[in-house]
Amino acid sequence: RIAYVNGRYVAHADAFVHIEDRGYQFADGVYEVCEVARGFIVDMPRHLGRLNRSLTELSIDWPVTRGVLPIIMREVVRRNHVTDGLVYLQVTRGVASRDFVFPAGTKPSLVVTARKADPAAAEKRAESGIKVITVLENRWDRVDIKSVGLLPNVLAKQKAKEAGAQEAWFVDADGTVKEGGSSNAWIITRDGVLVTRPAEHGILRGITRTTLFEVAAKLGLKIEERGFSVAEAKAAREVFISSATTIAMPIVAIDGAPVANGHPGSITLSLRHAFFDVAEKSPA
Numbered sequence: 578r579i580a581y582v583n584g585r586y587v588a589h590a591d592a593f594v595h596i597e598d599r600g601y602q603f604a605d606g607v608y609e610v611c612e613v614a615r616g617f618i619v620d621m622p623r624h625l626g627r628l629n630r631s632l633t634e635l636s637i638d639w640p641v642t643r644g645v646l647p648i649i650m651r652e653v654v655r656r657n658h659v660t661d662g663l664v665y666l667q668v669t670r671g672v673a674s675r676d677f678v679f680p681a682g683t684k685p686s687l688v689v690t691a692r693k694a695d696p697a698a699a700e701k702r703a704e705s706g707i708k709v710i711t712v713l714e715n716r717w718d719r720v721d722i723k724s725v726g727l728l729p730n731v732l733a734k735q736k737a738k739e740a741g742a743q744e745a746w747f748v749d750a751d752g753t754v755k756e757g758g759s760s761n762a763w764i765i766t767r768d769g770v771l772v773t774r775p776a777e778h779g780i781l782r783g784i785t786r787t788t789l790f791e792v793a794a795k796l797g798l799k800i801e802e803r804g805f806s807v808a809e810a811k812a813a814r815e816v817f818i819s820s821a822t823t824i825a826m827p828i829v830a831i832d833g834a835p836v837a838n839g840h841p842g843s844i845t846l847s848l849r850h851a852f853f854d855v856a857e858k859s860p861a
């Protein structure tokens with residue numbers, strides 16, 4: 578495997594950043610994950626748009642121009658022979674002697690990796706659906722920034738795994754669902770209306786979430802952007818999560834209680850299957 582690190586394509590096993598990189602010391606960095614499907618990078622312009630927002634919110638400069646980054650991403654995908662999988666990129670504020678305040682004149686670090694995934698395994702997962710648990714929201718209030726500070730997400734998803742589930746939902750004290758550890762949360766009401774909470778604050782504005790709005794429109798489905806509770810989700814017709822790597826993934830159990838008949842919902846699967854036609858596909 579090959580990784581891109583600060584201007585060089587190097588063997589993955591020899592790909593290092595400095596111990597005083599601020600990503601390592603302060604989680605002072607941001608990232609993006611794009612799905613690679615059938616030789617295309619999915620929704621790359623939207624991911625780069627969100628990267629720009631994350632960088633701007635943290636006053637981190639672009640490590641390379643916005644025009645050059647897609648070329649590097651493509652090159653990493655190509656050198657790793659990925660036709661289905663993902664491309665990961667991370668930008669940190671760079672290497673500086675450890676001090677909390679922003680260092681002056683530091684060059685941001687850029688790392689890009691890519692890895693293969695098995696599309697058949699993902700389809701199988703979608704056919705059986707996955708399980709979520711709920712955990713109390715314990716993250717900071719700027720989760721709209723796609724920062725590499727993911728320790729609460731790590732702990733929540735580990736807890737999910739130990740409970741035999743594949744995702745954890747962060748839930749406010751009043752029972753309102755925020756989002757998953759690495760996904761946005763959706764329900765479909767008895768009337769067939771898609772519901773997902775607004776992304777102005779409190780959650781990450783998922784790129785897959787945004788594209789699913791277009792998929793839903795194409796399928797003639799109605800979307801309500803509003804909060805919903807765990808109780809409402811447990812009583813919903815269908816429940817699913819969205820992220821770049823899972824697309825629309827059916828949820829069949831919440832905290833051990835089955836959703837509807839305990840099988841993936843048909844509307845979720847139709848969204849999943851229409852997704853690739855609607856998403857923007859950049860040749861890798």
Ligand code: PMP
Nearest residue numbers: 759760761781783784785820821
């Ligand atoms: N919320 C969180 C916390 C995430 O980590 C992710 C995945 N990066 C998402 C939502 C979904 O975003 P996207 O559709 O852009 O992958």
